[in-house]
């Protein structure tokens with residue numbers, strides 16, 4: 001169920017995939033060029049098996065590059081690539097063609113896995129290749145008077161663990177920072193409600209889920225009446241207090257699954273999932289009368305304020321965001337106009 005706390009929106013998920021896709025393309029080009037250069041070098045030095053393997057990696061990367069731009073299963077493709085590259089490195093170490101050099105290449109696993117696959121899957125891959133790498137290194141270790149090279153084992157493990165730790169922290173912090181930035185970008189700092197930027201995004205999600213379920217939802221627009229007057233009479237701070245009080249009352253009167261937005265100076269929007277117009281009108285009326293009774297005090301001086309509300313039901317009043325918003329906006333201004341002509345500041349236009 002959607003909640004008022006910031007949730008991962010499709011746009012955000014898209015960005016994450018786009019980020020990993022770009023990284024993957026860069027890495028693929030680097031691997032392809034490196035593998036090609038190494039393959040030539042190994043061929044020159046007559047290390048034919050490794051050279052053939054490296055040529056295969058080059059070809060694999062080039063084919064992969066063709067696919068990576070379009071695939072919707074990036075995780076699977078990336079996992080396949082990491083398994084292939086890691087497998088080749090481990091094989092190189094095992095066959096002693098890349099005995100110690102292989103471990104240097106294996107050190108690329110923690111950062112690349114974290115960047116491309118994230119903390120969980122990247123962590124699993126890093127762990128598996130780390131254990132495999134150290135085991136193969138010990139297994140394939142050249143005989144040293146029959147004794148184990150403990151220093152080699154410690155150096156390899158510590159450097160691998162160190163890189164893993166650093167990469168983990170980097171990825172963890174990156175994900176946290178992206179979340180925080182998106183949270184800040186999606187929220188109005190004064191009221192804590194979502195802002196206009198987030199509205200269309202959420203509207204898109206709700207429209208998709210309601211199309212699938214074939215249920216309507218309703219959009220409400222609220223505007224504080226004569227807010228400029230309130231500001232002029234009582235000061236900007238009093239105006240801010242009114243904005244916060246209204247947001248708080250909106251929160252009280254709505255469900256956890258409803259979405260609240262501050263879309264402009266004194267304009268607010270509520271998205272009511274799975275709600276018919278009749279129920280939305282009841283809610284609007286409850287909210288309006290509650291607000292009418294409010295009188296927040298500023299410097300011991302009570303301030304009365306009222307709101308006008310316009311609403312529109314999806315898909316009856318509009319099938320896309322612009323159409324529905326326009327309809328609710330027209331009703332809001334009709335409500336304002338009627339309120340003014342009846343010398344009442346508030347009126348909900350009911351269809």
Ligand SMILES: Nc1nc2c(ncn2[C@@H]2O[C@H](COP(=O)(O)OP(=O)(O)OP(=O)(O)O)[C@@H](O)[C@H]2O)c(=O)[nH]1
Pocket residue numbers: 190223224225226227228229231235236237238239240243264265266336
């Ligand atoms: N205190 C405060 N005032 C704001 C904020 N954002 C916008 N405003 C003020 O809100 C007022 C909006 O004025 P108008 O657009 O004329 O709206 P109104 O006075 O409510 O008139 P009607 O909507 O026709 O009832 C302006 O004076 C803005 O300065 C804010 O964050 N805090």
